[in-house]
Amino acid sequence: xxxxxxxxxxxxxxxxxxxxxxxxxxxxxxxxxxxxxxxxxxxxxxxxxxxxxxxxxxxxxxxxxxxxxxxxxxxxxxxxxxxxxxxxxxxxxxxxxxxxxxxxxxxxxxxxxxxxxxxxxxxxxxxxxxxxxxxxxxxxxxxxxxxxxxxxxxxxxxxxxxxxxxxxxxxxxxxxxxxxxxxxxxxxxxxxxxxxxxxxxxxxxxxxxxx
Numbered sequence: 001x002x003x004x005x006x007x008x009x010x011x012x013x014x015x016x017x018x019x020x021x022x023x024x025x026x027x028x029x030x031x032x033x034x035x036x037x038x039x040x041x042x043x044x045x046x047x048x049x050x051x052x053x054x055x056x057x058x059x060x061x062x063x064x065x066x067x068x069x070x071x072x073x074x075x076x077x078x079x080x081x082x083x084x085x086x087x088x089x090x091x092x093x094x095x096x097x098x099x100x101x102x103x104x105x106x107x108x109x110x111x112x113x114x115x116x117x118x119x120x121x122x123x124x125x126x127x128x129x130x131x132x133x134x135x136x137x138x139x140x141x142x143x144x145x146x147x148x149x150x151x152x153x154x155x156x157x158x159x160x161x162x163x164x165x166x167x168x169x170x171x172x173x174x175x176x177x178x179x180x181x182x183x184x185x186x187x188x189x190x191x192x193x194x195x196x197x198x199x200x201x202x203x204x205x206x207x208x209x210x211x
Contacts, residue, residue: 063155063183067195069100070166070186072130075144075173076100078161078195083122099132101125106198119198126165136169144173145180152182160186161195 067078082098087105090096094105106119148158162170170186177184189195 063157065159065185066151066156068158068160069124069129069163070160070170070173071124071163072126072165073135073169074129074133074166075136075140075160075169076129076133078122078124083120100129104194115199115201117199117201119196119200121194121196123192123194124163126163141173141176145176148177148182148184149180157183157185160184161189162186163189164191 067080069076069078079098079100082100083096083103086096086098086103087093094107096103101122101124103123104121106121108117151157160170160173167188174186
């Protein structure tokens with residue numbers, strides 16, 4: 001049988017137990033809260049890919065170039081041997097002509113490196129080329145692609161010099177070249193703009209200046 005003296009003691013025990021429960025709940029809440037905040041504040045880790053970025057291997061020696069003139073509705077190889085033969089026939093004459101156009105040999109500039117530097121300008125003659133070569137036919141494209149494939153096996157790749165009157169022809173050839181796969185380059189040339197080739201120190205010091 002409870003008395004009046006026992007009532008404050010019982011209430012004090014209930015309050016003490018309730019306070020202990022609240023402290024335990026608060027302790028678990030404080031322990032769990034930093035973990036939740038830490039997990040929410042961290043960004044998800046980037047996926048680790050097993051593939052590495054592979055840098056293309058540099059070629060020690062650039063491939064050889066074979067020039068093609070796309071002009072007057074024709075695609076013809078530029079006959080460089082004819083230019084060399086004309087220069088060899090008369091070495092003291094810096095200018096001359098071949099069956100494809102006119103050339104000018106520019107004297108070697110003074111440089112600190114002995115690289116046999118030179119510069120040559122060649123201006124094609126559209127009328128002469130049109131008279132010598134027939135108009136381009138669709139079947140000629142297959143023949144040309146076969147020649148380019150064989151030349152690629154010898155590391156010789158084409159460079160197309162495209163003049164305004166050959167741009168439409170080259171536009172149709174471009175897709176075929178892309179599908180065929182061999183490397184190629186092309187340049188748009190003005191009607192009165194000569195081809196400029198030569199040897200210079202930058203060709204040996206600047207990797208990839210041409211290919």
